[in-house]
Each structure stands twice: as C-alpha cells, then as structure tokens.
Amino acid sequence: MTTINDIAKMANVSRTTVSRALNNSGYVSEDVRKKIMSIVEETGYMPSVSAKSLRTKRSGVIGIILPRISTETASRLVNGINDVLSKQGFQILLTDTELQKDKEIEYIRLLKSRQVDGIILSATNINDELLQTIQDVDLPFVSLGQDFPGVTSVVYDDYAASVDVTNMLIQKGYDKIAFIGVGEEDPSVGYERKQAYLQTMAKHDLPVQDHWVETGDFSIESGYEGMKRILQNHDAQPNAVFAVTDRMAIGAMEYLKEQGYKIPEDVAVTGIGASVMSKYVSPSLTTVDYFNKEAGEEAARALLGQLQGKNTSKKIKNSYRLILRDSV
Known part of the structure; x- marks a missing residue:
C-alpha cells in the first residue's frame, strides 16, 4: 500500500x-x-481521511439540509454547493426533510453528531426552536433561501421578483389576477410573494376577490386544485393567475386546458423557478429564474468564509430575471 x-x-x-x-x-x-x-x-x-481529520481537527464533510431533494431547484443548489466545496477538498452529506419542519431540527442535531464541519440549510420556515437549535450546535452555518436573524443567509429577492411579475401582467392589460401561493409559515415563498402581489394590486387600485387567492403545497396537484377552486361556482372570473412556483403554475394550466380555456387568450399564467418543464409545456410558461446554482455557490463560499474565521452574520441577496414566454 x-x-x-x-x-x-x-x-x-x-x-x-x-x-x-x-x-x-x-x-x-x-x-x-x-x-x-x-x-x-x-x-x-x-x-487517509481519519489521519487528516486528526491533523486538521475537521471531518472534511459539510451537511446539507434540503426540503425536497427530488426537485430541480434542489439539484441546481447542490450542484453549485458541490462545485465550490469539492475544489476545497470537502464532501457533502445530503438530508431531505420532505417539507417537514420538525425534521429540520432533527437533521441539524444529527449532522452535529456526525461531526460535520458546517451546515447549509434550505429551510421552509423560521421559528424560535429552529433558531435555538442552530445556536446550540455552534457550527459554521448558512441559511439558503430564508433570512435567518443572526445567521449568514443567501436569499432570493422574493418581494421584488413578485412585484415584477404582477406589474408585468398589469402592464400587459390583465386586471383580474388570481394568486396561488403556499402557507405563510414559509416567510419567503409563502409570505413575501403573497404580500408583493397584494400590495402591487392595491397600488394599481385593482380589486382582489377573496376566492382569487388560494394556497397549495408546492405540488402540481395543488396548483390544479387551486385553479379549480378559483374558477368553480363564481361569477367573477380572473383573466390571469400568478402561481408562486412553476409546478403549481403547470397544474393550474392543466386544469384550464381541461376546461376549454385558451392560454393566454382567456387566462394568462405565470410561475417562478425557471424549471425545465416551464420551457417545454404548451404554451411555454412565463417564469422567474432565480439562478439557483449561483445561489448554491454563494452559500458554499459563505460557509468556507466562516471556516476561515471571517464574518459570520450577513445577508447575501441573489439576483433573478423575468423570462417572458407564451403563457402571457
């Protein structure tokens, strides 16, 4: 040997x-x-990994906590994280919470017990217990997607992006815009995107019917069901729908097509995420690209900075772009 x-x-x-x-x-x-x-x-x-660990007092492993590993967003984030960390000799250990907030706390503690050198968390909520757990484990830590107080966070400009989407629809002549979101316990996707929509509609003096605002769970099926509830048994029909993820937007499109609506002539549809599906569904979906791979790279660089003793509490805002396609 x-x-x-x-x-x-x-x-x-x-x-x-x-x-x-x-x-x-x-x-x-x-x-x-x-x-x-x-x-x-x-x-x-x-x-020898064990010899190196003894010498450097590090395991060479970074823990990654994701809400759902199977999504395109997660894949892009992991690619970005791994590209940066692997060049510095680190391996990554992936965990999947399956959108269950209790598992976020469970996996933080588990990764601590596995002696990882740091953790990158893509959370779906912020609460006191989660913040306390982060403090208790006392590891280099980066939040990806949520703005955690006192924690280095790489965030998307959810509010500005959603304002841009709503304004774009209004500028194109759509004045009855429905909304399919997720629960507001998710501060970024659930709360920020919804508030941006509501406040932009109000700024333009456009009414929002109660039944135009629906809540889903990130899935295609919940977008389908949300669109169904919006359109069924109501006289006031929207002429556009803003869904906060591409998957829910695609579900909404499917229901519209089943019911004989033409997109975008009868109802325009927008999403967020720039998924591969968004480009190839018919009609192609107007969406927002959040540059997820670059966000993963930023999170990895921020964690490496902490491992090198640099500033451990700052907010890094990732960029985005609006992609106009045939669904509007």
Missing part, C-alpha cells in the same frame, strides 16, 4: 511538500505539483 512517504521518495521531495500539494496549501512550484499529482494518479494513492 502506497504511503505519503513513498510519494515523497518517488518525487524526490519532502513529505511536507507532498502534503502541501495534496491539500493545496502553502507554496509548491507548478512543475513539482504536477509531478506529485502524476505519481499520485499512477499509484492510486488515497490520503
């Missing part, structure tokens, strides 16, 4: 030089680095 001493002898350098090259720390000339890495590749040498 090849050891670090063997690598040093074969490269005719010191053990310290090999260690610097492998850990990307300290000065090593480019020629020497290439020589060492070539020998490492040829011999199949693998550094």
Whole structure:
C-alpha cells in the first residue's frame, strides 16, 4: 500500500511538500505539483481521511439540509454547493426533510453528531426552536433561501421578483389576477410573494376577490386544485393567475386546458423557478429564474468564509430575471 512517504521518495521531495500539494496549501512550484499529482494518479494513492481529520481537527464533510431533494431547484443548489466545496477538498452529506419542519431540527442535531464541519440549510420556515437549535450546535452555518436573524443567509429577492411579475401582467392589460401561493409559515415563498402581489394590486387600485387567492403545497396537484377552486361556482372570473412556483403554475394550466380555456387568450399564467418543464409545456410558461446554482455557490463560499474565521452574520441577496414566454 502506497504511503505519503513513498510519494515523497518517488518525487524526490519532502513529505511536507507532498502534503502541501495534496491539500493545496502553502507554496509548491507548478512543475513539482504536477509531478506529485502524476505519481499520485499512477499509484492510486488515497490520503487517509481519519489521519487528516486528526491533523486538521475537521471531518472534511459539510451537511446539507434540503426540503425536497427530488426537485430541480434542489439539484441546481447542490450542484453549485458541490462545485465550490469539492475544489476545497470537502464532501457533502445530503438530508431531505420532505417539507417537514420538525425534521429540520432533527437533521441539524444529527449532522452535529456526525461531526460535520458546517451546515447549509434550505429551510421552509423560521421559528424560535429552529433558531435555538442552530445556536446550540455552534457550527459554521448558512441559511439558503430564508433570512435567518443572526445567521449568514443567501436569499432570493422574493418581494421584488413578485412585484415584477404582477406589474408585468398589469402592464400587459390583465386586471383580474388570481394568486396561488403556499402557507405563510414559509416567510419567503409563502409570505413575501403573497404580500408583493397584494400590495402591487392595491397600488394599481385593482380589486382582489377573496376566492382569487388560494394556497397549495408546492405540488402540481395543488396548483390544479387551486385553479379549480378559483374558477368553480363564481361569477367573477380572473383573466390571469400568478402561481408562486412553476409546478403549481403547470397544474393550474392543466386544469384550464381541461376546461376549454385558451392560454393566454382567456387566462394568462405565470410561475417562478425557471424549471425545465416551464420551457417545454404548451404554451411555454412565463417564469422567474432565480439562478439557483449561483445561489448554491454563494452559500458554499459563505460557509468556507466562516471556516476561515471571517464574518459570520450577513445577508447575501441573489439576483433573478423575468423570462417572458407564451403563457402571457
């Protein structure tokens, strides 16, 4: 079995030089680095993780807590996080809360027991128990998507994006705009996006019928059912619907098409998320791209900053863009 001493002898350098090259720390000339890495590749040498952990007092693992791993958003976030962390020699450990807020607390404690070096949490709610748990585990910590008080947070500009969506519909002549959201216990998606819609409608002196505002659970099915409730047994019919996720918007579109409505001639539809499906449904869905991969990269860089002893409490706002397609 090849050891670090063997690598040093074969490269005719010191053990310290090999260690610097492998850990990307300290000065090593480019020629020497290439020589060492070539020998490492040829011999199949693998550094001892346990030895490195003892030496650095770190596990080399970062815990990631997501509300649902199977979504496109989660995939993009993880790609961004992993791209940054893997270059620094870290591995990631993924957990899935399945949108259950109690599991967020459970997994924070579990990851602490697994001795991860830090945690990135994409939460669906903010509450006192969750904040206390974050303080109790005393680890480098980044919130992704929610603005946690006293915690470094990478957030989306949910309010501004939703104002832009509502304004865009109004400017295109839609004056009866319905809304399909999620529960307000989710501050970003549930509360901020809804308030932006309501306040923008009020600013333009446009009424909002009570039955035009529905609540779903992020799923296509809840968008379908929300649209069904909005349209059934009511005289006042909307001519547009703003759903706070692409999945719910696609569900709303499906119900509209089943009932013989033309999109966008009878009812326009918008979503948020820029999912792959949004581009290929018919008609293609107007949506908002939140640059999720870049958000994941920002969260990873913020966590690395904490591991290096930098500022541990700041808010980083990610950008977005409105994508106009055929559903409006």
